[in-house]
Amino acid sequence: MDIFRDSNFNFMGWAKVGLVISVIAFVASIVALFGLGKLNIGIDFAGGTELVLRFDELPSLEDVRSLAAEVSGGEPLVQRFGAEEDREILVKTPLVEGSEEGLRERLTARLDERFNSDLAGRFDLNQRGSAALASLLLEADPDGRGALDEEISDEERRVAMAAYYEQVAEAVVAERQRDGLLESWSELDAVEEVTPAVRQLLESETALGSYAVLRTDNVGPQIGAELRAKGLAAVFFSMIGMLVYIWFRFELRFGIGALAATVHDVAIALGAYALAGYEFNLTTVAAFLTVVGYSVNDTVVVFDRVRENLQQSRGGDLKELMNRSLNQTLSRTILTSGTTLLTVTALFVLGGEVIRGFSYVLMVGIIVGTYSSIFVAAPIVLIWDRYFPRKV
Structure with a gap:
C-alpha cells in the first residue's frame, strides 16, 4: 500500500527546525534525569525486597503501603498485581542499611499484626513451608506411625x-501453591495424603491466615550495582555495534547519523519515562534495547534507499537525494510505525500495571524513532558531509 505516492515533501528544508526541537527535547530529558533526579530506580538496580502477596480479601493498597513504609523507612511501591479477582498485591521496598538480607520477615510480621491478629500465634498454614509443617506433624504423629513396625529400631x-x-x-x-492460598479446610479433601486424623490435627493446631507470600525476591547492593553496570553496558555496546555495522554496510557518515539518532531516541524516551514515574528495572532495559533496534532499523531503511539513489545519480546533490529517499520510504515508515504503535498502545492500555512501563517505553520510542529517522539521522549525515566531504 502506497499512501504517499509521488509525495514531494521538503523534509530537509525543515531540518534546522527539527534539530532545534530535538536539542530542546534532549536537554529537557537530561535535566529530568540528572537535574531533577526523576528516574525511579527499581530494586533490580538500587537493591531491595520484592514480594507478591495473595489475600483472601483484597485490602486497601494504602493500608499495605503504610505498613511497608513503616518497615522500610522509605517510599515503597505497592500496586495491584494481575487481575482484580486474583487479589494479589506487589510490594517493593527499598534497600535498608543493615538489612541487606531483605525485609521479608519484618514486613510479614507487620502484615500479620494487621491482617492475622486473630491467629494468636498459631501455625499459619498459608505462610509456613513444608519442612516446618512436616516437623509439626512428626511431633504430633496423628496417624500413629510410631506404633507401627515394632521390629525396627527407634x-x-x-x-x-x-x-x-x-x-x-x-x-x-502443593495444594496451597496450586491456587496461591488455602481459604477453607475443605480444600484439603482433594489431597489424598491428608487422612482424617491429619486434617483434624491441622484444624485444631494450625490456622489459615488471610494472605500468602507467593514470591520473594531480594537484591543486595552489590548485585544491584552489578546489574546496573551490565544494563548500561548492554545499551552502550548495542549502539556501538550498530555504528560499526552501518559503517561497514554503508559509510562512516551514515553510521554517525544513525548513532546520533539512536542516542537521541534513547535519551528522550528515558526522559519521558522518568517524568512518567514508572520504575526503571531490567524489563525497562529490555524495552530500551528494543527501541535501539527499532530506531536503527527504520534509519537503515532510509539510508539503504539513499545508497541506491546515490548509485543511480552519481554526483547528484546529497540534500536533494536525501529528500527523495525520505519521500520514497515515507509510506513504509508510516505504515510500519503506525501498525506497531497501535499494537503497543493496546498493550499499554490493556496489559496491566506490570508491563505498562515496558509498553510506555516502546510507545515513546516508536514515535521518537520515526521522527529521528527523518529529522535527526538524515540532517546529521548532511552536516557530516559538509565538514568532512567524501573523497572520490
Missing part, C-alpha cells in the same frame, strides 16, 4: 515417620 522408625510426614506436608503445600 532410629529407623523415626526416619520412616519423617519421610511419611514430609510427603504429607509437601502435598498440603
Whole structure:
C-alpha cells in the first residue's frame, strides 16, 4: 500500500527546525534525569525486597503501603498485581542499611499484626513451608506411625515417620501453591495424603491466615550495582555495534547519523519515562534495547534507499537525494510505525500495571524513532558531509 505516492515533501528544508526541537527535547530529558533526579530506580538496580502477596480479601493498597513504609523507612511501591479477582498485591521496598538480607520477615510480621491478629500465634498454614509443617506433624504423629513396625529400631522408625510426614506436608503445600492460598479446610479433601486424623490435627493446631507470600525476591547492593553496570553496558555496546555495522554496510557518515539518532531516541524516551514515574528495572532495559533496534532499523531503511539513489545519480546533490529517499520510504515508515504503535498502545492500555512501563517505553520510542529517522539521522549525515566531504 502506497499512501504517499509521488509525495514531494521538503523534509530537509525543515531540518534546522527539527534539530532545534530535538536539542530542546534532549536537554529537557537530561535535566529530568540528572537535574531533577526523576528516574525511579527499581530494586533490580538500587537493591531491595520484592514480594507478591495473595489475600483472601483484597485490602486497601494504602493500608499495605503504610505498613511497608513503616518497615522500610522509605517510599515503597505497592500496586495491584494481575487481575482484580486474583487479589494479589506487589510490594517493593527499598534497600535498608543493615538489612541487606531483605525485609521479608519484618514486613510479614507487620502484615500479620494487621491482617492475622486473630491467629494468636498459631501455625499459619498459608505462610509456613513444608519442612516446618512436616516437623509439626512428626511431633504430633496423628496417624500413629510410631506404633507401627515394632521390629525396627527407634532410629529407623523415626526416619520412616519423617519421610511419611514430609510427603504429607509437601502435598498440603502443593495444594496451597496450586491456587496461591488455602481459604477453607475443605480444600484439603482433594489431597489424598491428608487422612482424617491429619486434617483434624491441622484444624485444631494450625490456622489459615488471610494472605500468602507467593514470591520473594531480594537484591543486595552489590548485585544491584552489578546489574546496573551490565544494563548500561548492554545499551552502550548495542549502539556501538550498530555504528560499526552501518559503517561497514554503508559509510562512516551514515553510521554517525544513525548513532546520533539512536542516542537521541534513547535519551528522550528515558526522559519521558522518568517524568512518567514508572520504575526503571531490567524489563525497562529490555524495552530500551528494543527501541535501539527499532530506531536503527527504520534509519537503515532510509539510508539503504539513499545508497541506491546515490548509485543511480552519481554526483547528484546529497540534500536533494536525501529528500527523495525520505519521500520514497515515507509510506513504509508510516505504515510500519503506525501498525506497531497501535499494537503497543493496546498493550499499554490493556496489559496491566506490570508491563505498562515496558509498553510506555516502546510507545515513546516508536514515535521518537520515526521522527529521528527523518529529522535527526538524515540532517546529521548532511552536516557530516559538509565538514568532512567524501573523497572520490
